[in-house]
Structure formats: C-alpha cells, structure tokens
Amino acid sequence: MSKNVKDNVRMIATPILEDLHMELVDIEYKKEGKHWFLRLLIDHPDGVGLEECSLVSERVSEKLDEEDPIEGAYYLEVSSPGAERPLKNAADFQKAVGRNVYVKTYEKIGGQKTFEGQLTAYEEGYLTINIRDKTRTQAFHVPEKIVANARLSVL
Known part of the structure; x- marks a missing residue:
C-alpha cells in the first residue's frame, strides 16, 4: 500500500516542484505510533529554507486535498534533505x-x-x-x- 501511495504522491508533487524549479529527492510514508506521516524531501541548487518548504507544503497540500490519493488522516512534512542527502538513483x-x-x-x-x-x-x-x-x-x-x-x- 505505501508504495502505491508514494507513486501517487510523486505524480502529484513532481509537476508542482518542477514549476518551482525544485527537485523531489525522496518520499516517505510511514506510521509512527498512532499517526501516519507523509514526508517530502525537496532540494534546489541554491538550497532550501523554511520559506521554500512552506510554499511546497501549501501547494502540495492543496493538490492532495483535491485529488485525495491517501485514505485516512496523515501529517504532511516538507523538508530539505540536509547534509546527509539520500542517494537513490x-x-x-x-x-x-x-x-x-x-x-x-x-x-x-x-x-x-x-x-x-x-x-x-x-x-x-x-x-x-x-x-x-x-x-x-x-x-x-x-x-x-x-x-x-x-x-x-x-x-
């Protein structure tokens, strides 16, 4: 189930990030305690700060609400990959x-x-x-x- 969620979120988030000249580095969807978390790691050649994370969070959240690809409640978190950026491909x-x-x-x-x-x-x-x-x-x-x-x- 979580792979399908990640694929659906990737299809929704990628065009938004491309529009902002940013990169979707990774998506994580997992349960911690009683709550589900959807985490997006984003990057930009000039770096990513709080302002960029907030903007992406707002735009992706609107589109997720509109398309509703995830059953149930979850918390959306958007952040930079930081100094220990994952290498995926x-x-x-x-x-x-x-x-x-x-x-x-x-x-x-x-x-x-x-x-x-x-x-x-x-x-x-x-x-x-x-x-x-x-x-x-x-x-x-x-x-x-x-x-x-x-x-x-x-x-």
Missing part, C-alpha cells in the same frame, strides 16, 4: 562523485557491508568508494544493485 550517484558517502549493502564485499569514504566514480552500475584508514586507502567497487541504503556523509 544513478543521477544521484553521478552528482555525488567526489563527495563523501555512506553506503550499506545487502551482501558483503571484502568482508564488510558498510562503506564510508569518497565516491570517486560511478560507472556502468558500479560505485567506486575510496576508504582511507591511518596507513592506506582502499578502493571498493560496489554494484549498485546490492546497495541497500546510500547517502552523502559528513566525515
């Missing part, structure tokens, strides 16, 4: 090349499932992450298809 990985990332995988690579270091390349579905310890730097080649979770990192 090839375009996100490509933009993150040269930056520090945190990646968790479904399977072990070189005996580990978590990688935190600099994303030095993204080519043909593989991430190259350089991890540096006290004495050396090691490059890990991580297939995108086994990435469980990825985000920018503040090392």
Whole structure:
C-alpha cells in the first residue's frame, strides 16, 4: 500500500516542484505510533529554507486535498534533505562523485557491508568508494544493485 501511495504522491508533487524549479529527492510514508506521516524531501541548487518548504507544503497540500490519493488522516512534512542527502538513483550517484558517502549493502564485499569514504566514480552500475584508514586507502567497487541504503556523509 505505501508504495502505491508514494507513486501517487510523486505524480502529484513532481509537476508542482518542477514549476518551482525544485527537485523531489525522496518520499516517505510511514506510521509512527498512532499517526501516519507523509514526508517530502525537496532540494534546489541554491538550497532550501523554511520559506521554500512552506510554499511546497501549501501547494502540495492543496493538490492532495483535491485529488485525495491517501485514505485516512496523515501529517504532511516538507523538508530539505540536509547534509546527509539520500542517494537513490544513478543521477544521484553521478552528482555525488567526489563527495563523501555512506553506503550499506545487502551482501558483503571484502568482508564488510558498510562503506564510508569518497565516491570517486560511478560507472556502468558500479560505485567506486575510496576508504582511507591511518596507513592506506582502499578502493571498493560496489554494484549498485546490492546497495541497500546510500547517502552523502559528513566525515
């Protein structure tokens, strides 16, 4: 059910954000305690502040009320992805090349499932992450298809 909700919300929110020259980074729809929360993460090349979040919240809320794609009550939250922006697709990985990332995988690579270091390349579905310890730097080649979770990192 939540995937369908996210797909419906994406179809409603994307044109609104494109009109405002913003990007829909992620959608989260989940129950916390007794309440459901619909969270939209938005971004803009010049950054996102309270004013932008309020504007998007107002416009998306109006359209959600009009189209009513979600059964029951929920809280709408709109925010910026912040310094630890999630990386969800090839375009996100490509933009993150040269930056520090945190990646968790479904399977072990070189005996580990978590990688935190600099994303030095993204080519043909593989991430190259350089991890540096006290004495050396090691490059890990991580297939995108086994990435469980990825985000920018503040090392």
